[in-house]
Amino acid sequence: MSFTLLSESTPKARKSHVCDWCGELIEKSTTYYRYSGNNSGDFQCTKMHLECRDAMDRDIKDYDSWDYEFIPRDNPRGKTIAEKDNEQYQKTRHV
Numbered sequence: 001m002s003f004t005l006l007s008e009s010t011p012k013a014r015k016s017h018v019c020d021w022c023g024e025l026i027e028k029s030t031t032y033y034r035y036s037g038n039n040s041g042d043f044q045c046t047k048m049h050l051e052c053r054d055a056m057d058r059d060i061k062d063y064d065s066w067d068y069e070f071i072p073r074d075n076p077r078g079k080t081i082a083e084k085d086n087e088q089y090q091k092t093r094h095v
């Protein structure tokens with residue numbers, strides 16, 4: 001596995017997109033984060049909410065490299081899966 005980042009930007013959506021992190025809609029005319037790169041020979045373009053990009057950054061820190069992968073559209077919006085699990089754990093403790 002190797003990933004080479006080719007470009008990244010934060011454009012304003014001209015039409016709605018689906019966030020590759022959480023699977024929710026990126027509404028038209030909102031600012032979102034997109035990056036494209038070469039993933040082991042395949043061109044890849046990823047779009048996500050700005051808060052989901054922050055969540056991904058926090059998740060990547062635990063991996064410390066671009067070999068990092070996430071399951072597309074299967075993450076909580078603006079959070080990492082670990083953060084969400086931790087939240088649910090906190091909730092059950094306080095009940």
Ligand SMILES: [Zn+2]
Binds near residue numbers: 020022048052
């Ligand atoms: Zn999202």
